[in-house]
Amino acid sequence: MRDIEAPVVRLQHVGKVFDANGQAFQALDEVSFDIARGEMVAIMGPSGSGKSTLMNIIGLLDVPTSGSYLLDGEDVSELDRTRQAQVRNARIGFVFQNFNLLPRMTALANVALPLVYGRVSAREREERARAALAAVGLDTKAASLPNQLSGGQKQRVAIARALVTEPSLLLADEPTGALDTRTGSEILELFRRLNEDRGVTLVVITHDAEVGRQMDRVIGLRDGRLVPQILETYYGVVAGARVAA
Amino acid sequence: MLREQLAMAIDSLRANTFRSLLTMLGIIIGTGTLVAVLSLGNAVQGQVFEQFIDLGTRRIAVTAGDPSARGARDVPGYGLLSLDDAAVVRDLVERRPDLFRTTTVEVIVPLDIRAGGVGLRDSVVGTGPEYARIQSIRVAHGRFLTSSDETRRAPVAVLGGLIARDLYGADPAAQAAALGTTVQINGQAVEVVGILRAAGGPFSADRRVLVPVSTLRLRLNSELDVPGRGLRVNSILVGLVSEQLTDDAAAQIRTALRAVRGVPPEAIDDFEMSLPTEALGVLRGINGAITGFVALVAGISLLVGGIGIMNIMLVAVTERTREIGVRKALGATDRDILGQFVLEATAVSLIGGAIGVSGAIGLVLLVGTLSGIAAPIAWGAVIIALVFAAFVGIGFGSYPARRAALLLPVEALRYE
Structure with a gap:
């Protein structure tokens, strides 16, 4: 099922049409690209460019109207809701702008939550959640509640939660958007380390040019279509800072 | 999974303890009412039935006719019973041992009773030795009335259990010591020869002082005659051989009484007879009506409780839309979410039920202790309630759980 040789993500002619007050609205049009295993990719574009829709499709929170989506070589564009949930659980780790930790659960319980839905035993859940917390440097905060943590720490817990099922893909939606610049770069540093040490594949949705610059590659989107050279054209910066650095 | 969901449910109830309790209120009241009323109802019913079976099912009580009843004749002293009537019944009882066992009368007068500085006003009942048998009375100390007491007009009295308690205290030794001492009834000294075991219940002799009829008439109070017919009696009690013979026995008594009282053939009886079967039927009917009413109240309460739960769960689903979105993003299936919310609603309801049932059990035990009535918990009702x-x-x-389960993750995540 999970084809290691295949690209993690392969979108082919993906289109998404919304019905807005009786009028069809083309949110995505003929979008095709691959994301290779171990790659760090930013999806960038201005508001309304369709990048949230694209993220939802990649994250299996939504299905394309046309075209196909292969995750780990498996066609996932027409799964039912239950299978979608199972694939999200096993292969995709979400990191949100606003962390989205459940407030009444400890950091450890938050990290372990995806394993609950993956029907992992309580004992193994605890072990794996602790390991994931250690990987983001928060092993001492296991018993803390989210409101006892700083913004950066919350995002680290969220990253641990995304990593705990060892997904094929880490999907981060504006992961530094709610953080100050310094904490933001610490989070980016953590992503880079996870990518280098563990080969984690990362897709970041952002409109922050600085975040885009630090990725291996930027996929630009405008009015639902792919645009090449988006950083240079629209943000006036040079891509590939990471490679250059 | 169930364990995790249960933990989540408990956790979310604890996060809103007060709200959860308010939500449970209908369920608490519904289940509590069901268990409390059915338990106490059973206890009271058991008590009453026991009394009836003890003293009532093989007995006919003849009491005075109602002068205001339709068809009552306008004659002086209409409806009153006297010793003459009792004598006729006694003749009948002696003639028909196949139907009747025994008979006696009750002459009930409220009088002042004093002993050792304690004063009471309670029913002094003139009756005979047969009373003990007909009413299934048990003597705790001393003896019951005898026929020799009657012929000698002996100034003796047998005290009901509660009367003895009020006069001498609850200690059995103190009560036993009272035998042979005197009580003042209407200012006259009367010897205590017996004390009855307290039987409890509304039909017992617990609050009565029993004396021979002749004593009551001649020594304690002499103004009780029905003009021209001898001493007025409140009731004539007749013990039957078997409750199967009730109808036959009642017909015989009726004929004899109508004859001696000169009731014209077309007139209605100028006395009343209470038959055990009627009373039992009435009791059963009342009990059935009460049970039905309780079931209705409890049912409405549970329904209202259920609507309360639905309401609060709908609020919870809205409040936690984002949480639901996050859970779905992390891999919760629709069924996981459905299960979580159904379980939460069920937990609210069951905890409410447990609180209601516990409260009811506590109440029943308390009432049982305070009243002295043995009140067994209606475990059937407990199970039904839960x-x-x-x-x-x-x-x-x-x-509400379905609404939560069917939320689209994309929209739920976007919800502020």
Whole structure:
């Protein structure tokens, strides 16, 4: 099922049409690209460019109207809701702008939550959640509640939660958007380390040019279509800072 | 998975303890009412039935006719019973041992009773030795009245259990010591020869002082005659051989009494007879009506409780839309979410049921202790109450839970 040789993500002619007050609205049009295993990719574009829709499709929170989506070589564009949930659980780790930790659960319980839905035993859940917390440097905060943590720490817990099922893909939606610049770069540093040490594949949705610059590659989107050279054209910066650095 | 969901449910109830309790209120009241009323109802019913079976099912009581009844004749002293009537019944009883066992009368007068500085006003009952048998009375100390007491007009009295308690205290030794001492009844000294065991219940002799009829008439109070017919009696009690013979026995008594009292053939009886079968039927009917009413009240309460749960769960689903979105993003299936919310609603309902049932059990035990009536918990009602509570939770939790389960993750995540 999970084809290691295949690209993690392969979108082919993906289109998404919304019905807005009786009028069809083309949110995505003929979008095709691959994301290779171990790659760090930013999806960038201005508001309304369709990048949230694209993220939802990649994250299996939504299905394309046309075209196909292969995750780990498996066609996932027409799964039912239950299978979608199972694939999200096993292969995709979400990191949100606003962390989205459940407030009444400890950091450890938050990290372990995806394993609950993956029907992992309580004992193994605890072990794996602790390991994931250690990987983001928060092993001492296991018993803390989210409101006892700083913004950066919350995002680290969220990253641990995304990593705990060892997904094929880490999907981060504006992961530094709610953080100050310094904490933001610490989070980016953590992503880079996870990518280098563990080969984690990362897709970041952002409109922050600085975040885009630090990725291996930027996929630009405008009015639902792919645009090449988006950083240079629209943000006036040079891509590939990471490679250059 | 169930364990995790249960933990989540408990956790979310604890996060809103007060709200959860308010939500449970209908369920608490519903289940509590059911268990408390059925338990106490059973106890009271048991008590009453026991009394009836003890003293009532093989007995006919003849009491005075109602002068205001339709068809009552306008004659002086209409309806009153006297010793003459009792004598006729006694003749009948002696003639027909196949139907009757024994008979006696009750002459009831409220009088002042004093002993050792304690004063009471209670019923002094003139009766005979047969009273003990007909009423299934048990003597705790001393003896019951005898026929020799009657012929000698002996100034003796047998005290009901509660009278003895009031006069001498609850200590059995103190009560036993009172035998042979005197009490003042209407200012006259009367010797205590017996004390009855307290039987409890509304039909017992617990609050009575029993004396021979002749003593009551000649020594204690002499103004009780029905003009021209001898001493007025409140009731004539007749013990039957078997309750199967009730109808036949009643017909015989009726004929004899109508004859001696000169009731014209077309006139209605100028006395009343209470038959055990009627009373039992009435009691059963009342009990059935009470049970039905309680079931209705409890049912409405549970229904209202269920609507309360549905309401609060709908609020919870809205409040936690984002949480639901996050859970779905992390891999919760629709069924996981459905299960979580149904379980939460069921937990609310069951905890409410447990609180209601516990409260009711406490109440029943308390009432049992205070009243001295043995009140067994109606465990059947407990089980029914809890099962109902669970169904209410599942039933009324399903709709909100479905709404939660069918939320689209994309929209739920976007919800502020």
